[in-house]
Amino acid sequence: MEFLIVEGIVVHELTLSAAPPFDFLSVVYSHGWYQLTPFRFNEEPVLETVVRLHSDVVTNIEMRPVDGGVKVRTGEDLSDSDQKNLQDQVSWMLDLEREFSAFYTLAEKEPKLAHVRKRAKGRLLRSPTLFEDLVKTILTTNTSWAGTKRMVSALVDLYGEPAGGTGSEQMKEGGVRKTFPTPQRLAKTSEKELREKARLGYRSPYIYQLAEKVDKGELDLEALKQNQLPVDELYKFLRAIKGVGGYAAAYLLLLLGMYDRIPVDSWAKKLVSVEWYDGEPVGEKHVLERFETWGEWKALAFWLWDWDYMHTLEN
DNA sequence: GGTAGACCTGGACGC
């Protein structure tokens, strides 16, 4: 790890390489996660978040693109063990080690996916922990995107832990940023509190029970990062979590790098409806049928498809 | 296995 002085403040940096091809912005813009706190993004481009390291150090980090990878900056002088942990967390968030050559070879034959290799599409931005991604996914269901942002912000504001140290951005802006709350912290709340303070509505028991199970050791979500389960078993495992239905489970599989199931929500139906059915209402089976031939890559093909409907929104 | 209704919130709309 190198140190340098930025605007009079000592910061520490490390550089990580990615499996080629890699495009920082393609990962950031892969889905809406970069808009959900504690992620914060500016067009410089810098992606920030707040992470908790092995030694329980909580620090704000900044991620910037460099040739073939990413540079990570923190205000903390980290131990060797924490540096390694930080590398692992950033590598997970940006999915640096995954490569997509098999998918790119297939995609070259489909004009609607012709852009994917050139723009190094495929990696999806992930939170440092699967718990954070799972809670955020539940908070996307049956609500507007504005509602999701509001609920996630409320959890971070109310129960997140402030970043310590002298993170450069914190010093610049004078504000202390917070982590996404741990399961242990949320397990100390109650369904009532999550409903009334964080305004999670009927999702409150789902989030509370999830936090409680992880806190008690009944559910080891982080082990799924090294998952060896067949995709169908993993899907069943996720579906068994209260609040995780078909859409949410498929979305989580997509984040985990398993592309066998398409997360079909009302937006997916809208896209398929306009693309192939003249805007007539379609059901889930129509969405699935259209991507069946993509086999183990079907969710990624769906996710990266160059949708006509999106162009109508741009015009 | 399929389906209806309830869940909760915020935004849009009409008055």
Place this chain on the structure above:
DNA sequence: GCGTCCAGGTCTACC
């Protein structure tokens, strides 16, 4: 400003 309606997935009960 207030009331009503609607959109958004998942759960439970029921067939």
